Amino acid sequence: MTSNTAIIPSFKALLPLFVFIASFLSVGIIQNDFYALPAPIAVIAGILVAFLMFKQSINSKISTFLKGCGDTKILTMCLIYLLAGAFAAVTKATGSVDAIVNLGLDVINIQHIYFGVFIIAAFLSLSTGTSVGAIVALAPIVIGFSDTGAFSLAILSGALLGGAMFGDNLSMISDTTIAATQSLGVKMSDKFKQNIKIALPAALITIGILIYQGLILETNSIETVEYFYSILKIAPYLIVIILSIIGINVFVTLVLGVVSAGILGVISGDFSILEFTRICYTGFTNMTEIFLLSLLTGGLAALVAYNGGIEFILQKIKTGIKNKKSAQFGIAALVSSINLAIANNTVSIIISGSIAKTITDEYELDLKKTASILDVFACISQGFLPYGAQVLMVLSFANGNITYLDLVSNTWYLVLLLGSTVGFIGFGRGNKNRGFWD
Numbered sequence: 001m002t003s004n005t006a007i008i009p010s011f012k013a014l015l016p017l018f019v020f021i022a023s024f025l026s027v028g029i030i031q032n033d034f035y036a037l038p039a040p041i042a043v044i045a046g047i048l049v050a051f052l053m054f055k056q057s058i059n060s061k062i063s064t065f066l067k068g069c070g071d072t073k074i075l076t077m078c079l080i081y082l083l084a085g086a087f088a089a090v091t092k093a094t095g096s097v098d099a100i101v102n103l104g105l106d107v108i109n110i111q112h113i114y115f116g117v118f119i120i121a122a123f124l125s126l127s128t129g130t131s132v133g134a135i136v137a138l139a140p141i142v143i144g145f146s147d148t149g150a151f152s153l154a155i156l157s158g159a160l161l162g163g164a165m166f167g168d169n170l171s172m173i174s175d176t177t178i179a180a181t182q183s184l185g186v187k188m189s190d191k192f193k194q195n196i197k198i199a200l201p202a203a204l205i206t207i208g209i210l211i212y213q214g215l216i217l218e219t220n221s222i223e224t225v226e227y228f229y230s231i232l233k234i235a236p237y238l239i240v241i242i243l244s245i246i247g248i249n250v251f252v253t254l255v256l257g258v259v260s261a262g263i264l265g266v267i268s269g270d271f272s273i274l275e276f277t278r279i280c281y282t283g284f285t286n287m288t289e290i291f292l293l294s295l296l297t298g299g300l301a302a303l304v305a306y307n308g309g310i311e312f313i314l315q316k317i318k319t320g321i322k323n324k325k326s327a328q329f330g331i332a333a334l335v336s337s338i339n340l341a342i343a344n345n346t347v348s349i350i351i352s353g354s355i356a357k358t359i360t361d362e363y364e365l366d367l368k369k370t371a372s373i374l375d376v377f378a379c380i381s382q383g384f385l386p387y388g389a390q391v392l393m394v395l396s397f398a399n400g401n402i403t404y405l406d407l408v409s410n411t412w413y414l415v416l417l418l419g420s421t422v423g424f425i426g427f428g429r430g431n432k433n434r435g436f437w438d
Contacts, residue, residue, distance in 0.1 A: 013309030020046030068302025083254035089283030099233035115210040121163030127237035129173035131164035139397035158410025172244035183353025202416035236261035345378035
């Protein structure tokens with residue numbers, strides 16, 4: 001993108017971005033469904049306004065837009081999305097998701113079911129890269145447990161939501177992880193190592209609370225259920241998780257994950273080689289929305305930046321920045337505010353990524369730590385949103401048996417994650433040359 005050094009800050013240049021957010025938000029409110037208007041269409045509305053209002057020549061605007069779409073980080077992000085989509089589709093076709101769920105339910109004692117739901121949801125979303133997917137897979141089971149009358153639906157739902165957000169935040173193939181790491185130009189393994197330092201303490205305390213809540217359960221009336229699964233089905237997930245953590249290139253990791261899942265599926269008779277290729281393509285098409293959204297948002301951001309919009313935001317944020325800690329809080333507030341407006345944690349990271357990168361460079365912050373801040377606060381704000389996909393999904397399955405307040409008051413993980421992150425930023429060894437996690 002064009003350098004900001006010679007650009008005059010302009011609030012007016014932010015108007016196309018506001019049109020994008022307002023379009024997405026207003027249709028969501030009117031339809032009572034924040035996914036009624038496809039996000040790429042909302043972005044196009046902002047792009048059209050940019051082309052109409054900015055005073056560059058049409059050729060210059062097209063050139064700026066295409067440079068934004070074709071930015072190396074944006075294209076890298078899009079290719080990773082495609083591979084992640086193929087991996088998710090192939091592992092689903094092999095029955096790996098069911099294997100994870102059934103394995104967890106088989107080995108967990110009934111009195112530990114609250115903590116067990118948290119763990120299963122965490123591992124499932126960590127493996128598949130989607131909190132919504134984990135909720136969809138587990139919610140019917142959670143409802144089934146509550147129907148026995150022996151378990152609290154509110155506690156079960158809070159454990160499900162918290163575990164799903166925990167795994168999604170740390171997953172190597174999550175949209176948010178991909179967006180955060182590629183926006184900042186850091187390795188996924190480095191971001192994971194930073195993230196785990198604050199996420200794990202919050203998760204462990206959550207597990208302790210859930211175990212305590214489970215100790216008072218009456219288990220006499222609970223019937224024993226036999227669960228069927230194959231440990232081998234989980235192997236592709238373990239391959240991707242292990243290779244990602246040790247720092248193997250993300251493209252290599254995902255390709256090996258797809259190939260291993262494909263071989264497993266062919267050997268198990270789940271599909272033929274030709275069907276495997278079709279499943280991979282289906283996985284590609286499943287990522288069409290986020291693929292287009294990333295491309296178009298990159299182009300819109302380039303137009304806004306060229307005309308001084310990004311520089312205006314930076315100028316305003318900098319007025320409240322006194323040191324490294326306040327710079328980190330500024331980034332956290334930025335991504336959280338954007339997510340509150342559009343209820344999409346991935347898009348909020350994409351929009352705020354370039355601004356966070358500039359702040360990180362200027363205040364000499366650690367890029368991998370900034371990537372963690374972006375992902376963590378996008379996760380926290382998304383998990384608390386009453387109109388976010390994850391909360392709406394849980395409440396939908398609960399069918400009116402719990403309220404929003406019942407759910408969030410039992411989602412211990414998100415509360416503890418917020419406290420843990422603020423603590424690491426605010427009380428880290430924060431002298432002038434140090435920031436959080438130092």
